[in-house]
Amino acid sequence: MEILFRMTQAMSVFVVIAYIYCKSPLFKSLTADAITARDRIYLYLVFSSLSILGTYLGVPVHDAIANTRAIGPVLAGIIGGPILGTAVGLTGGLHRYSLGGFTAFSCGLATILAGMIGGGVHWHLSRRNRSEHLFDPKIAFLAAFGAEILEMAVILIISRPYDNAVTLVKVIAVPMIASNAAGAALFMSIIRDQKNMADRIAAVSSAKAFKIAERTLNILARGINGETAVALAKIIHQETGVGAVAITDREKVIAFIGEGSDHHEPGNPIASPLTITAIQENRVLFAAGTRERYHCPLSDDCPLNSVLVVPLHIDNDVIGTIQLFEPKNRRFLNMNKTLGEGITRLLSNQLLLSRYEMQKNLLVQSELKLLQAQVNPHFLFNSLNTIIAVLRIDAVRCKDLLIHLSNFFRKNLKRANDLSTLAEELDHVNSYLQIEKARYDDRLAVEIDIDPSLLKMILPTFTLQPLVENAFKHGISHTMGQGIARIKAFRTDGRAFIEIEDNAGVFHEKEMEDGHGIKIVDKRLKGHFGSHSGVTISCVPHEVTRVTVQIPMESHAS
Amino acid sequence: MMRALIVDDEIYARQEMEAMLNETGEFLVAGKCANALEAIRAINKERPDVLFLDVQMPVINGFELLGMIDESLMPAVVFVTAYDEYALKAFEENALDYLLKPVEKERLLKTVEKLKRRFTEDDKPVFTGPDIKKIPCIHSAKIKLINTADVEYVRSGDGGVYVICPNGEFYTELTLQILENKTNLLRCHKQYLINIDLVDEILLRENMVAEIKTKSGRVVPVSRRYLRMLRERLLF
Numbered sequence: 001m002e003i004l005f006r007m008t009q010a011m012s013v014f015v016v017i018a019y020i021y022c023k024s025p026l027f028k029s030l031t032a033d034a035i036t037a038r039d040r041i042y043l044y045l046v047f048s049s050l051s052i053l054g055t056y057l058g059v060p061v062h063d064a065i066a067n068t069r070a071i072g073p074v075l076a077g078i079i080g081g082p083i084l085g086t087a088v089g090l091t092g093g094l095h096r097y098s099l100g101g102f103t104a105f106s107c108g109l110a111t112i113l114a115g116m117i118g119g120g121v122h123w124h125l126s127r128r129n130r131s132e133h134l135f136d137p138k139i140a141f142l143a144a145f146g147a148e149i150l151e152m153a154v155i156l157i158i159s160r161p162y163d164n165a166v167t168l169v170k171v172i173a174v175p176m177i178a179s180n181a182a183g184a185a186l187f188m189s190i191i192r193d194q195k196n197m198a199d200r201i202a203a204v205s206s207a208k209a210f211k212i213a214e215r216t217l218n219i220l221a222r223g224i225n226g227e228t229a230v231a232l233a234k235i236i237h238q239e240t241g242v243g244a245v246a247i248t249d250r251e252k253v254i255a256f257i258g259e260g261s262d263h264h265e266p267g268n269p270i271a272s273p274l275t276i277t278a279i280q281e282n283r284v285l286f287a288a289g290t291r292e293r294y295h296c297p298l299s300d301d302c303p304l305n306s307v308l309v310v311p312l313h314i315d316n317d318v319i320g321t322i323q324l325f326e327p328k329n330r331r332f333l334n335m336n337k338t339l340g341e342g343i344t345r346l347l348s349n350q351l352l353l354s355r356y357e358m359q360k361n362l363l364v365q366s367e368l369k370l371l372q373a374q375v376n377p378h379f380l381f382n383s384l385n386t387i388i389a390v391l392r393i394d395a396v397r398c399k400d401l402l403i404h405l406s407n408f409f410r411k412n413l414k415r416a417n418d419l420s421t422l423a424e425e426l427d428h429v430n431s432y433l434q435i436e437k438a439r440y441d442d443r444l445a446v447e448i449d450i451d452p453s454l455l456k457m458i459l460p461t462f463t464l465q466p467l468v469e470n471a472f473k474h475g476i477s478h479t480m481g482q483g484i485a486r487i488k489a490f491r492t493d494g495r496a497f498i499e500i501e502d503n504a505g506v507f508h509e510k511e512m513e514d515g516h517g518i519k520i521v522d523k524r525l526k527g528h529f530g531s532h533s534g535v536t537i538s539c540v541p542h543e544v545t546r547v548t549v550q551i552p553m554e555s556h557a558s
Numbered sequence: 559m560m561r562a563l564i565v566d567d568e569i570y571a572r573q574e575m576e577a578m579l580n581e582t583g584e585f586l587v588a589g590k591c592a593n594a595l596e597a598i599r600a601i602n603k604e605r606p607d608v609l610f611l612d613v614q615m616p617v618i619n620g621f622e623l624l625g626m627i628d629e630s631l632m633p634a635v636v637f638v639t640a641y642d643e644y645a646l647k648a649f650e651e652n653a654l655d656y657l658l659k660p661v662e663k664e665r666l667l668k669t670v671e672k673l674k675r676r677f678t679e680d681d682k683p684v685f686t687g688p689d690i691k692k693i694p695c696i697h698s699a700k701i702k703l704i705n706t707a708d709v710e711y712v713r714s715g716d717g718g719v720y721v722i723c724p725n726g727e728f729y730t731e732l733t734l735q736i737l738e739n740k741t742n743l744l745r746c747h748k749q750y751l752i753n754i755d756l757v758d759e760i761l762l763r764e765n766m767v768a769e770i771k772t773k774s775g776r777v778v779p780v781s782r783r784y785l786r787m788l789r790e791r792l793l794f
Contacts, residue, residue: 378614381640382568385659389574442569443592477567478616480593480701 003059003066003172007179010057010068011186014050018187021046022194040080044087047076051092051111055099062164064103066172069096070114070151070180074144075187077118078134085122089115103168106158110151117147135192137185144184148177205335212239212343220350224312224320226266229255236322236343240336244304244325250279250318259327263299271297275321278309282318284341285309288332294325303327308337310344314351322347364527367520376473383435390438401438404431414461419528422489422498423455425464429487432465436472443482450489454496457551460524466517467500467535467547475502475545491553498549507539518547525549560673561588563606565597565623566638567615571659575610575638578661584670594618595694595701598626598731606633608673610657613639613648617701618694621651625687625740626694628733634676636669651687690740693721695728702728706741710772712751724774746770746780746788754792 021027026042035043051072058067069092077085089112097108121143125133133139152169159165215235219228229247233255237245244258248270256264270276274294278285287294289306296302305328311318324340326332383405391398408431414420420428426448433446468487476483486501522535532552539545562585566572572590579585588604591597593615601609613620620637621644627633637648640659648656654676655669692703704721713720714734721728734751737743743751752770760780761769768780768788780788 377641381659382571385574385640385661386568386570388660389570389577392574392577438570439568477614480595480616 003061004175004178006059007066007068007175010054010059011179011183013053013057014068014071014183015186015190017050017053018190022190027191027194035080040084043076043080043084044091047072047084047088048091050075051088052095055092055096061171062168063101064107064168064172065096065099065101066176068176068180068183069107069111070144070147071184071187073111073115074118074147074180074184075140077115078121078140078143078188079191080119081122081126082116082119085115085117085119086112087115089113102161102164103155103159106155107151109158110147110154113150113154114144114147117150118143135188135195137189137192140188141181141185145177145181148173148180151176201335205339208239209339209342209346212236212339213346215239216343216347217350220347220354224249224254224351226254230257230266232347233257236324236340240324240339242324242332242336243327243330246323246325247312247320248275248323249320254320258325260296260299260302260304260325263296263302268298272307272309273297274307274309275323278311278321279318282311282313282316284311286332286337289326289328303329306332308332308340310341312344312351313348314355319351361527364520364523376469379435379469382439386435386439397438401435404434407431408435411465418461419458420461420463421455422450422457422459422464425459425461426450426455426487429464429468432468433485440476440483444476445482445484447484447486449487451491454489454491457496459551460521460528463521463525463549464498464500466521467549470517471500471502471545471547475504475506478506479504494553496551496553498551500547500549502545503543505540505542505544507537507541507545521549525551559586560584560607560677561586561604562608562610563588563597563600563604563633564590564610565594565615565620566590566610566612567592568612571612571638575661578663578666579610581663582666582670584674594620594623594626595696595731597623598694601627601631601633602731602733605631607677608634608636608654610636610638613637613644617703621647622688624651625690626732626736627687628736629739630735634673636673687740690732690737693730693732693737693741695721695730697726697728704728706743706753707755709741709743709753710756710774710776711746711753711770711778712737712743713778714749722776744788744791746778746784748781748783750778752778752780760788760792760794 026046049072051069054067054069054071055065058065058069072092073085073089076088092115093108093111096111097104121139122134125131125139152173155165155169156162159168212235216232219231219235224247233245233247234257237257242258244256244260244264246253246257246264247255251269253264253266253268253270255266270279272294274285274287286292286308287306294304294307296304304325306326308324310322312320312322322340322344324336383401387398387401387405390401408428411428411431437444437446468485471485476485484503486499488497488499488501490497518535518537525533525535529551533550536548536550537545538548562579564572564575564579564587566575569592572592576587576590579587585608588606589600591600594617597609597611600606611620611623615623618626624635634654635651636655636657637644637653638657638659638661642656642658645656655672657665657669690706692705693709695702695704704723708723710722710724712734713722717729719730719732719734719737721730734749738745738751743753746752756773758771758773758775761771763769766782766785768785770778770780772778
């Protein structure tokens, strides 16, 4: 009975050690997802010490020691695997062997076996993909229980004289089995709780980070301005629960939410030296409120005491800061610090992305502008030449052609981001066609067949004209015989199709490259109607080139 | 009066040019052509003094056309184009002048002066033109461009010049002389050009004449005069 009591004392020491261990930096090696070689060394040191300590805390009984030495190797084996378990067992075992006594060899051997049992459990669980049970106290209990029974058996088998061994086992079996098993289970349950807590904190903060990210990304797609900055600051304030949140650009505060908003007002120039330094040096600055404090430059009564200043940048240019404040009576949580930095990094990336998107749109617009500006000089001068020639024969027709030419140029000057109806697009194209028909009076036929119900369909301006011009520039003007151009618009299967055909059957791959008319039309259609719309080209050499515009009908109510 | 030929793929451009040439009183318009093939035919038939030539035309452009004109028939050339991106190239091709559409009357009168000077000095224009890589042929009312590498031989006869390929015979407006000068086809007979790359065997006959068998089995005569040149060329 006394032995059991003494052993419970020893076990209590272990529990205290377990608690201290969990609070120490060494414990980090267990919270990581993958155990590194370095972590293994730490584990080896911790559990070997535990094993040796178990021997020293033991109770001398009949020239032997009733002890809790097995806890170290069993736990090391379960947590770190067979190699670590055996290594710890070997260390504890050799140490025990060096102390002598008639059970020196058998106890030493049993300690090694205890490590192997722990390792066996680890191996078994890992192989069955049930590693989550590694930190289960029940498993630790059973493993230590088994290891101790084995130890008793080893003593009986190896230690001589046999009678002494029997007497010893009778005395120590129950207390040792009970205390080692209970100790291992308790130790493991403390480790598990601590580990779970670390996991939970990580889970909470990442959930928070995701939530902030989700809520802010949409806002930020519109870029940073006074309105979005306020919305952004509100979200960060709500989600982190810090005292106050400020967003600044390079010169002034653009949003301030939370405590101290009575004197921290949007529009104020940046006054805090911390912010100025953060912007100038493009680095994160933190005043924890203890040694370094935040001194409000505006009011002595300001409750704010600690601050985190994170620069917001696009590429390497600082465009402003995001700041998190806590008042005097609250500690600035480490979690919020990490969160603040992470969110700002995320927002910076998002800003970069939205700038990229904007530039891409600008590029398409300017490509189109360029295309319009590049009114084919051949077309212009040949048209004028034709009109001059027609003037000799038919003044009325000449006047018509001039009106078509001016209509064509007027439509060309329309703003590129406008939308037009199919009817307006056809009007533009018609002016162009009238002139081309005059130029190739003797050898050009134009056939137009439009489903009248599609005339009100909305299209990006300049969808049709570049395609028709292309049919002439790269198609009909390259044939010697009769040229035929066909323009059709019809609907099938809930989609609208516009086909532009020429009978030249010439198609150059480069027409679908960036910067070419067809490619730009395709990009703009996809930008407006989504990926189910666009331009496709088919070509039968020397017979027909067909350019097809496809638009899903449900995406616009006509 | 200078005999002028107008080549332009636009009908009103041709009409306008004709009207302006007539207004100067210096020209007799011998013909108007809508493409290069019509132009070659008209040049061979009408032998004009001056060509008013559009650069941008379907299939065969103005520069390529120049390479297809027999040197002995080469008229003076005035390029007429809507846009001046070809000006430099035009002068590289020894064009006499370069007019922009719409053509101004005063500008055209300067061209007339240049032409007159050219004809009083009587220096024949020299155009080298690009080599002919594709021979324009007429095939059942269509224009067919035949790669010179695909031609087995070319034959000239009463019906005109025919290009013979493994898959058939095609009529062309180009002369035997211009094809000999501007392609890698070799003269083997007064009326024949042969593509050495498609020769299967050369059968020597008596009297220093020979026959060439082409890869598709056609037989082409080799005259005494050209057999010697072929031998030198082929080292046999």
